[in-house]
Amino acid sequence: METPTNIQVIGREVAIAWSDGSESYFPMSFLRVHSPSAENKGETDIFGRKYGGADRTDFGDTEVVGWHFVGNYAVRFEFSDGHNTGIFSYAYLKELEEKL
Numbered sequence: 001m002e003t004p005t006n007i008q009v010i011g012r013e014v015a016i017a018w019s020d021g022s023e024s025y026f027p028m029s030f031l032r033v034h035s036p037s038a039e040n041k042g043e044t045d046i047f048g049r050k051y052g053g054a055d056r057t058d059f060g061d062t063e064v065v066g067w068h069f070v071g072n073y074a075v076r077f078e079f080s081d082g083h084n085t086g087i088f089s090y091a092y093l094k095e096l097e098e099k100l
Contacts, residue, residue, distance in 0.1 A: 003090055004075065007067060014064050014077070016093065024097045032059040032079050034096055035086030 002018040009015075014031060016024045035041070042050045059081070066078040070087050078084040088096075 001090060002094070003072070004069075007075065009064060012063070014067075024093065026093075026096065026100070028064045028079075029059045029062055030096075030100070031064060031077055031088070032062045032081070032083065034099075035077075035079075035083060036088065036092060037083070037086035039083070039085055 002020045002022070004016050005019050006017040007014065009028075010025075012028050014026045014028060016026070018024065044050050059079075061080075062083075063080040064077050065080050068076050068078075070076050074087045074089045075093070076084060076087050
């Protein structure tokens with residue numbers, strides 16, 4: 001699996017350079033919408049019922065203000081609206097790249 005070798009903010013995008021030489025560019029609001037946190041997406045019980053989750057899709061002015069690596073498998077972004085609980089695995093980031 002590819003791992004980030006560098007993460008930078010360029011304008012209103014987060015640029016990620018990967019260990020295989022590829023690069024990804026994510027609009028900040030796109031990352032905020034796709035945060036995999038329970039606060040954002042909710043949680044599903046064993047019967048398929050969803051609890052919580054904002055289901056909000058407009059984070060137009062939200063910016064990434066920082067990030068931290070989580071172990072050797074993920075990044076946790078900090079957003080200007082205070083959100084910081086979504087853990088973006090490297091595999092999930094590669095999946096998101098295909099949605100752009």
